[in-house]
Every structure is written in C-alpha cells, then in structure tokens.
Amino acid sequence: MSSSIKDVALHAGVSVGTVSNVLNHPSRVSSKTVKRVQKSINELGFVRNDAARQLRAGESRTIALLVFDAANPFFTALARGAEDAATDEGYSVILANTSESQEREHSYLDLFEEQRVRGILISPYGDVEERLSALKKFGIPSVLVDRVSENQVFSSVSVDDHAGGTIAANHLLGLGRTRIGFVGGPLEIPQVADRLRGAQDALQASPGATLTIFETSATTVLEGRTAGEKIREMSPAERPNALFAANDLVAIGLLQALVATGSLRVPDDIAIIGYDDIDFATSAIVPLTSIRQPSALMGETALKLLREEALDPSKKPRRVVFQPELVIRESA
Amino acid sequence: MSSSIKDVALHAGVSVGTVSNVLNHPSRVSSKTVKRVQKSINELGFVRNDAARQLRAGESRTIALLVFDAANPFFTALARGAEDAATDEGYSVILANTSESQEREHSYLDLFEEQRVRGILISPYGDVEERLSALKKFGIPSVLVDRVSENQVFSSVSVDDHAGGTIAANHLLGLGRTRIGFVGGPLEIPQVADRLRGAQDALQASPGATLTIFETSATTVLEGRTAGEKIREMSPAERPNALFAANDLVAIGLLQALVATGSLRVPDDIAIIGYDDIDFATSAIVPLTSIRQPSALMGETALKLLREEALDPSKKPRRVVFQPELVIRESA
DNA sequence: ACCTAACTTTGAAACGATTCAATCTAGAAT
DNA sequence: ATTCTAGATTGAATCGTTTCAAAGTTAGGT
Numbered sequence: 001m002s003s004s005i006k007d008v009a010l011h012a013g014v015s016v017g018t019v020s021n022v023l024n025h026p027s028r029v030s031s032k033t034v035k036r037v038q039k040s041i042n043e044l045g046f047v048r049n050d051a052a053r054q055l056r057a058g059e060s061r062t063i064a065l066l067v068f069d070a071a072n073p074f075f076t077a078l079a080r081g082a083e084d085a086a087t088d089e090g091y092s093v094i095l096a097n098t099s100e101s102q103e104r105e106h107s108y109l110d111l112f113e114e115q116r117v118r119g120i121l122i123s124p125y126g127d128v129e130e131r132l133s134a135l136k137k138f139g140i141p142s143v144l145v146d147r148v149s150e151n152q153v154f155s156s157v158s159v160d161d162h163a164g165g166t167i168a169a170n171h172l173l174g175l176g177r178t179r180i181g182f183v184g185g186p187l188e189i190p191q192v193a194d195r196l197r198g199a200q201d202a203l204q205a206s207p208g209a210t211l212t213i214f215e216t217s218a219t220t221v222l223e224g225r226t227a228g229e230k231i232r233e234m235s236p237a238e239r240p241n242a243l244f245a246a247n248d249l250v251a252i253g254l255l256q257a258l259v260a261t262g263s264l265r266v267p268d269d270i271a272i273i274g275y276d277d278i279d280f281a282t283s284a285i286v287p288l289t290s291i292r293q294p295s296a297l298m299g300e301t302a303l304k305l306l307r308e309e310a311l312d313p314s315k316k317p318r319r320v321v322f323q324p325e326l327v328i329r330e331s332a
Numbered sequence: 333m334s335s336s337i338k339d340v341a342l343h344a345g346v347s348v349g350t351v352s353n354v355l356n357h358p359s360r361v362s363s364k365t366v367k368r369v370q371k372s373i374n375e376l377g378f379v380r381n382d383a384a385r386q387l388r389a390g391e392s393r394t395i396a397l398l399v400f401d402a403a404n405p406f407f408t409a410l411a412r413g414a415e416d417a418a419t420d421e422g423y424s425v426i427l428a429n430t431s432e433s434q435e436r437e438h439s440y441l442d443l444f445e446e447q448r449v450r451g452i453l454i455s456p457y458g459d460v461e462e463r464l465s466a467l468k469k470f471g472i473p474s475v476l477v478d479r480v481s482e483n484q485v486f487s488s489v490s491v492d493d494h495a496g497g498t499i500a501a502n503h504l505l506g507l508g509r510t511r512i513g514f515v516g517g518p519l520e521i522p523q524v525a526d527r528l529r530g531a532q533d534a535l536q537a538s539p540g541a542t543l544t545i546f547e548t549s550a551t552t553v554l555e556g557r558t559a560g561e562k563i564r565e566m567s568p569a570e571r572p573n574a575l576f577a578a579n580d581l582v583a584i585g586l587l588q589a590l591v592a593t594g595s596l597r598v599p600d601d602i603a604i605i606g607y608d609d610i611d612f613a614t615s616a617i618v619p620l621t622s623i624r625q626p627s628a629l630m631g632e633t634a635l636k637l638l639r640e641e642a643l644d645p646s647k648k649p650r651r652v653v654f655q656p657e658l659v660i661r662e663s664a
Numbered sequence: 665a666c667c668t669a670a671c672t673t674t675g676a677a678a679c680g681a682t683t684c685a686a687t688c689t690a691g692a693a694t
Numbered sequence: 695a696t697t698c699t700a701g702a703t704t705g706a707a708t709c710g711t712t713t714c715a716a717a718g719t720t721a722g723g724t
Contacts, residue, residue: 023682030701051384
C-alpha cells in the first residue's frame with residue numbers, strides 16, 4: 001500500500017543508504033543522484049515512515065502540550081505561541097486536552113511516554129510533579145506553564161500576578177479613585193491571591209485609599225454579576241468608586257450588573273479593571289480596561305526552555321516570570 | 333536509559349515472545365508467568381516503545397483532529413466528544429490547530445501521514461479534498477466535520493442549518509411575533525444562508541408575518557451591536573418585535589445595543605434568539621434563547637464514522653446530518 | 665506406562681528507517 | 695603512469711516490538 005525506502009532505492013537504482021542520505025543529508029550525495037532519487041520518491045508517492053525513523057533515531061520531533069481546559073482563550077493563545085516557535089525549530093506540537101480530569105491527564109502522559117515525545121509542555125491540573133520527575137529520569141523533559149514548580153525541579157513560565165495587581169491598583173489610584181474594591185475568589189487560588197496582594201501593596205503607598213474585598217466562589221461571569229448586584233445596592237458614600245476584578249469574566253459580570261440596569265455609569269460613577277485581556281474584553285458593553293498576559297510569548301518561551309532541556313538534560317531548571325501589561329480601554 | 337522488552341525478558345527469565353504476549357495476549361500466558369513478568373516490568377519501569385510497536389504492527393492507535401480555530405467553543409466541545417468516544421474504543425486523539433493557515437493545514441497533514449495515524453477528523457479550512465483523497469488511497473481515512481463533502485467522497489458530520497432556521501422562526505412566531513428580523517452575514521457563508529432560508533420557509537406558512545434581513549459583514553459581537561443600534565433607532569411601528577441572530581455572538585451584540593441603554597426591554601419589546609448555544613449564552617445580560625448544535629455528539633459520531641472506514645476502507649461514505657435543538661431561556 | 669490434546673513457551677524473522685565503516689569513484693598532483 | 699585525496703556510494707547491523715511455526719510441557723484417558 002505504501003512504499004518504503006527500499007522500493008525507492010530499487011526504482012532509482014541506488015542503495016537504501018543513498019536514499020536515506022538524500023532524505024537526511026543531501027549534501028553528502030551528488031546532485032545528480034539527489035535528483036534521480038527525488039524523482040523516484042515522487043513517482044512512487046513515498047512518505048517516510050515516522051515510526052521506523054523514530055525507532056532507529058531514538059528521538060521524536062514532536063512536542064506535546066497538555067492543558068486542562070483547551071476552551072480557555074488564554075491557553076489557545078499560548079498554544080499558538082508554542083506552535084509558532086516549534087515550527088521554527090522543526091518540531092511539531094500536538095495538543096491534548098485533559099478536560100479537568102486527573103485520570104485523563106495521566107493517561108495522556110502515558111501515551112506521550114509510549115510515544116517518546118521529545119518533551120512536554122504542561123499546565124498541570126492534578127498533582128503530577130512526581131510523575132513528571134519519573135518522565136524526566138526516563139529522558140522526557142517537561143516545562144510547567146502558568147504555574148511554578150514547587151520544588152524547583154522543573155523549568156516554568158508564568159506571569160508575575162503580584163505585579164499585575166499592583167499595576168491595576170495604581171492605575172485606579174492614578175484616576176483619582178480612593179475607594180477600591182477587589183472582586184474575585186476563592187482566595188486560595190494562587191493566581192487570585194497574588195493579584196490581590198499586589199493591589200494591597202500598591203494601596204500601602206496611598207494613605208487615603210481603602211480596599212474592600214468582595215470574595216466570590218469562582219471567577220465566572222455569574223459570580224461577577226452576583227457581586228455586582230450587591231455593590232449596586234450599597235449607599236453611594238460607602239460604595240467603591242473603582243473595582244479590580246480578578247479576571248475579565250468577573251469584570252464582565254460586574255458590567256452586566258452595574259451598567260445593564262442603567263443605574264450606574266462606567267467609568268464615571270465606578271471604574272472597572274479586569275485581568276487577562278481576553279478577546280471578549282474589547283467588545284464588552286463598555287470596552288474593558290484589563291491587564292494583559294503575554295500568552296503567545298509565554299508559549300514561545302516555554303518551548304524554548306523545553307528545547308534547552310531536551311538538548312542538555314543536566315541543565316538547571318529555569319524559572320521565567322513575565323511582567324503583565326496594562327491595556328487601557330474605556331472602563332477605567 | 334529506558335529498558336526494552338528484552339531487558340524485561342532477561343529479568344523475568346522468560347523469552348521476549350512471552351513478554352510480548354503478556355502485554356498483548358495475556359490469556360495465552362499462564363497466570364504465574366504473567367505475574368512474574370508484570371513484576372519485572374514494574375521493577376524495571378518498562379514502558380512499551382510505541383514506535384517499534386507501530387512499525388511492526390503497521391497501524392497506530394491515534395487519531396488526529398485538525399481544526400482551523402481551536403479557540404472556538406464549538407470545536408472544543410466537539411473535540412471533547414471525539415475524545416470521549418476514542419477513549420472507549422482504545423484510541424487516543426491528538427489535536428492540531430491550523431490557526432486559519434492553509435500552509436499549516438498542509439504541514440500537519442504531512443505530519444499525520446508520516447506518523448501513519450489511524451485516521452483524521454478534519455474541519456477543513458483550505459481546499460484539501462484532493463489531499464485527503466491521496467491520504468485515503470494511502471490508507472488513512474478522514475471524516476469531514478461541520479462541512480459536507482462536495483463530491484461525496486468522504487463521510488461527514490454536520491448540522492441541518494435549514495431546520496435550525498425553521499425552528500428559530502417558528503418559536504418566534506409561536507410567541508405571537510410577526511415582524512421578524514434576521515441579523516447575520518455575510519450571506520455567502522453556507523451556514524448563515526441555510527439558517528436564513530430555513531427561517532424564510534417557516535414564514536411562508538404564516539401569512540401575516542414579515543421577515544427583514546439585516547446583513548452584517550461578519551458574525552461577531554461588534555457587528556451585532558452595530559446592527560442593533562440601527563434597529564434601536566427605527567420607529568416602533570416599523571421595528572421588528574423579534575430578532576433571529578445568525579449566531580450567539582451576534583445575538584450578544586444585539587443585546588448590548590438594545591438592553592444596555594435601557595431603551596428597550598428583551599423579550600417584552602423585542603425578542604431575541606441566537607444560534608450555537610455557546611457557554612456564554614447562559615450568562616448574557618438577558619440569558620439567551622438559542623439553537624443548540626450537538627457538538628459533543630457530533631465529535632462522537634465523527635469518530636465512529638472514522639472507525640468504520642478504518643475497519644473497512646471500501647465502505648461507502650456516510651453523511652450524517654444532525655437536527656438542532658431549541659433551548660429556551662429568557663430572551664425569547 | 666503410553667498416547668493425545670490442550671496449553672505454554674520459545675526464538676528467529678520481519679517491520680522501515682538510519683548509521684557508519686568499508687569500498688568505490690574521479691580527478692589532481694606528482 | 696602512478697599515487698593520493700576527497701567525495702560518493704554501498705550494505706550490513708541496528709533500533710524494539712510483534713508474530714507465528716515449532717518445540718516443550720502438562721494432565722487426562724486408556
């Protein structure tokens with residue numbers, strides 16, 4: 001059904017070694033022979049069998065990207081960054097989605113191990129550091145994405161959420177707002193906690209300003225709206241005149257509760273700043289000011305770190321932390 | 333670094349054939365031996381080399397899913413359906429995102445060909461039917477997703493958009509609305525055109541009702557909002573009292589223009605129905621009534637069709653068309 | 665004790681590529 | 695004409711599995 005290198009060799013009247021050289025080291029072969037072999041390859045419709053190549057070569061050219069929520073725009077952007085970088089390096093990226101299932105996370109890691117992928121980019125869902133350590137010993141390096149390694153065993157790419165919180169708070173303070181509310185939660189989520197702490201630290205420097213926390217049970221549109229309804233009912237004197245949402249989804253919920261009813265104007269009565277700068281932020285009722293994470297760049301960087309480790313397994317893990325960026329639109 | 337079946341055989345004191353049988357046909361091996369071999373496998377941390385297995389077995393157990401926009405919730409849901417079905421069948425699904433690049437679409441197809449994947453699920457972006465035909469001849473079947481095969485060469489899974497349009501229009505008519513507007517475009521997109529035609533056909537049966545088309549240049553939130561602003565300015569007598577949006581994003585834009593300003597009430601003054609039932613529909617300002625496409629089921633079905641073709645390459649291509657479903661919330 | 669049938673186990677061959685030492689050019693230098 | 699050299703070509707060995715015919719083992723029936 002599919003022809004092998006042997007068939008090509010026969011057809012072109014050369015040895016299999018020569019065909020292989022045409023494929024992998026064309027410079028070693030005379031240009032006359034290269035042409036002849038190429039012709040045979042085309043005529044026979046030969047396609048290199050990756051399994052055989054990998055078996056002999058001992059290493060694959062594919063990198064796996066494992067995320068727990070492929071629907072999250074942040075991850076798709078990140079994936080794209082990684083893919084672009086991989087293409088440049090001659091690697092291919094395959095994506096797998098664990099759909100927030102620990103079981104599936106493990107079974108994909110099994111698959112990748114059997115496939116001897118060149119490396120793994122993972123935004124972990126369950127507790128996998130141990131498993132990843134085993135993989136590393138086995139010769140498959142991984143890089144953590146959007147999460148730092150607890151024991152510094154793995155390289156990681158993340159964003160400085162503390163700085164992001166500070167930037168957001170400072171922007172609101174810069175607009176002259178002094179009664180600031182933080183909306184988001186649960187506060188156990190590292191990302192949320194860091195953003196809050198960053199904001200608190202910024203407030204320290206502004207004596208007159210206060211920060212109130214409105215904790216939610218999740219960072220969703222719905223929770224944001226619920227919080228917003230509560231805020232709407234507060235007396236004008238007590239009510240914050242600026243809100244910092246833990247992410248854009250929450251911010252959109254806030255907008256719905258505050259603006260949709262026409263009771264308050266954003267940003268005039270109350271300024272709102274989000275986090276993540278998802279695509280939808282631009283087209284919110286009031287275009288959302290937000291803190292952008294360099295998702296594509298993160299993917300690109302993660303891939304580079306992975307390549308470093310793949311080339312030199314003894315390399316010390318590196319931790320790259322990106323700085324978030326303020327994107328000003330209309331809501332604040 | 334990684335141990336082979338040979339090492340396991342040596343360690344367990346059996347032949348390589350026996351180890352292989354333990355792995356693939358445990359029933360052929362005495363339970364005593366199975367246990368002993370299993371123990372050696374664990375102690376040595378043996379992991380089957382998929383490349384070698386595939387080389388010898390001649391077939392892989394992975395299926396590729398190629399989409400042009402992994403960020404689209406519709407595709408991620410579909411992917412999940414396919415993954416679930418694949419897991420049941422003992423296959424693994426790997427996802428690749430072409431990011432709306434024809435070049436990348438081709439290079440992924442090349443990769444999958446080299447990897448000899450068992451089959452390909454593809455929602456085509458460029459013109460790939462020819463390439464897919466070649467792959468089929470080569471032994472790799474594909475199934476088209478959300479698009480039907482022009483020349484009936486491939487199996488496909490899609491949704492009856494015409495029926496969806498009819499359902500939407502009938503629902504609005506059932507609410508007693510007679511001045512209906514269709515918002516979406518461009519009308520060249522097959523999906524949009526079919527939905528509109530479905531609505532028109534439904535209107536035929538209701539003599540008193542009229543349908544006005546508000547064509548947009550894309551099915552985005554922004555375009556929806558622009559259209560909504562125009563509609564808002566119309567005189568009450570002329571203005572539609574119900575809108576059918578080509579998809580949920582457009583519907584959300586309409587909501588923003590009509591509700592956010594407080595000028596009109598939805599659904600009291602004007603009913604709105606969307607299409608796709610994306611996750612965000614539930615948490616729109618006014619929870620959106622929509623037409624649901626069975627995305628997960630589509631993925632599942634596509635996988636089943638693919639398996640059929642993989643087992644019997646001479647099988648006639650099948651075309652499965654799903655019926656969409658009305659999801660009633662508050663907007664209509 | 666012997667034969668048979670059923671069950672276990674063995675080990676060499678095969679899958680298709682890459683590698684590399686060995687052999688073979690062809691042309692330059694002597 | 696002979697030697698040398700760099701480049702081109704060869705082909706056997708190898709990667710780690712699976713397969714399958716052949717050989718080995720066991721237990722039951724006579």
